[in-house]
Amino acid sequence: MSLSFGYCTVIGNELFAYFRSSEHKSRQTYLALLRHPFEDYVLNEYAQAYLKSHELAACHLEKLSFSEQVICQGESAWAAYLESLDIVTPLSVRFGD
Numbered sequence: 001m002s003l004s005f006g007y008c009t010v011i012g013n014e015l016f017a018y019f020r021s022s023e024h025k026s027r028q029t030y031l032a033l034l035r036h037p038f039e040d041y042v043l044n045e046y047a048q049a050y051l052k053s054h055e056l057a058a059c060h061l062e063k064l065s066f067s068e069q070v071i072c073q074g075e076s077a078w079a080a081y082l083e084s085l086d087i088v089t090p091l092s093v094r095f096g097d
Contacts, residue, residue, distance in 0.1 A: 009033055040070045041078045060087050 007025040
């Protein structure tokens with residue numbers, strides 16, 4: 001017999017609660033739940049401050065353009081965008097998620 005385990009993410013406050021089960025527990029899963037159903041990627045001033053505070057390599061920061069414009073739609077398009085900028089190391093890609 002094979003047992004399968006998962007995770008339950010809870011988002012809520014005193015007025016509502018949202019429960020979602022998934023196979024993974026990660027920041028990416030949590031953010032995807034918050035953003036659902038939207039899949040647009042934007043590098044705005046908040047993203048820039050986050051990446052700087054987490055010390056993304058300066059060579060990568062220089063390649064990114066920060067504005068309110070949508071860069072792409074969907075996870076695969078985002079991965080292709082990062083790859084086109086030669087931002088491919090696992091740590092650097094994780095910051096971009």
